[in-house]
Amino acid sequence: MTSTRSPSIIAARTQTILLAGALSLWSMPVFAQARPERLSDKAVKTLIEQVDEGRDKFEGNLDGQFKASTLRGPGGGETKVAGALQDYQDNTQKLKDRFTPDYSASAEVTTVLKQSTAIDAFMQGAPSAMKGRSEWDQQSTNLKRLAESYGTTFPFPDGATPSRVNDKETAATATAIATAADRFKDDLDKDKTLPKADKDAAKKDVELLIKQADAVKSRTTDGKPATGEVRQLVEQVATLQTFVGAHPIPTLTNWQAVETSLGKLQQAFGLTP
Numbered sequence: 478m479t480s481t482r483s484p485s486i487i488a489a490r491t492q493t494i495l496l497a498g499a500l501s502l503w504s505m506p507v508f509a510q511a512r513p514e515r516l517s518d519k520a521v522k523t524l525i526e527q528v529d530e531g532r533d534k535f536e537g538n539l540d541g542q543f544k545a546s547t548l549r550g551p552g553g554g555e556t557k558v559a560g561a562l563q564d565y566q567d568n569t570q571k572l573k574d575r576f577t578p579d580y581s582a583s584a585e586v587t588t589v590l591k592q593s594t595a596i597d598a599f600m601q602g603a604p605s606a607m608k609g610r611s612e613w614d615q616q617s618t619n620l621k622r623l624a625e626s627y628g629t630t631f632p633f634p635d636g637a638t639p640s641r642v643n644d645k646e647t648a649a650t651a652t653a654i655a656t657a658a659d660r661f662k663d664d665l666d667k668d669k670t671l672p673k674a675d676k677d678a679a680k681k682d683v684e685l686l687i688k689q690a691d692a693v694k695s696r697t698t699d700g701k702p703a704t705g706e707v708r709q710l711v712e713q714v715a716t717l718q719t720f721v722g723a724h725p726i727p728t729l730t731n732w733q734a735v736e737t738s739l740g741k742l743q744q745a746f747g748l749t750p
Contacts, residue, residue: 689709
């Protein structure tokens with residue numbers, strides 16, 4: 478049968494199908510590229526408390542006879558369950574006590590994640606009907622979030638080094654960027670070799686950079702999410718870096734200070750390339 482549809486109708490329908498397909502792909506979440514939002518100090522403190530509560534619930538639901546037992550490892554070594562549980566409790570409590578606005582407690586997080594990983598390995602090999610199994614599954618969820626907030630994963634990989642930059646230091650780094658950028662703006666003013674149009678455009682870009690750095694500081698100080706603002710700041714620095722690379726500016730000390738502090742800020746937000 479010969480089609481009676483005109484070429485224009487067929488072409489329009491084809492374009493509609495292609496557009497719909499493209500939009501469906503565009504709307505799909507790209508999980509591989511997603512980065513977790515940096516948690517505030519308050520949120521991390523709450524998470525640490527949840528880890529300690531999860532540990533308590535897990536231990537409280539274990540069979541009493543099991544807690545009084547001794548386990549033999551593959552190499553023949555013995556581990557008293559009660560002693561290991563007490564050590565776990567001590568370490569989670571120490572983490573709770575030591576995390577402050579001035580100290581991110583990365584070393585204590587490392588200890589808790591290492592011990593939790595050893596417990597997790599045992600629980601994964603235990604019967605599914607073992608008492609405390611459901612509580613440990615919930616604890617694993619807490620531990621994964623804790624590890625994520627310190628730039629690592631759970632179970633804890635060998636040789637990993639968890640780290641976190643707390644709110645106070647993060648805000649100070651954003652301030653350092655704004656201060657160095659303001660001085661760089663003065664450097665541009667003093668440069669007599671720059672064409673006026675180029676100088677004026679660059680100064681406007683620097684002013685926007687300072688504004689974005691101040692926004693990062695403000696949101697971090699208030700305990701609000703700021704990853705989007707940091708990304709904008711990174712893009713603005715890249716814009717100015719193109720300008721710097723194309724112009725022989727006599728002194729770059731202040732600009733280099735911007736770049737150094739930006740690297741620290743990217744690390745704090747898990748955005749380091």
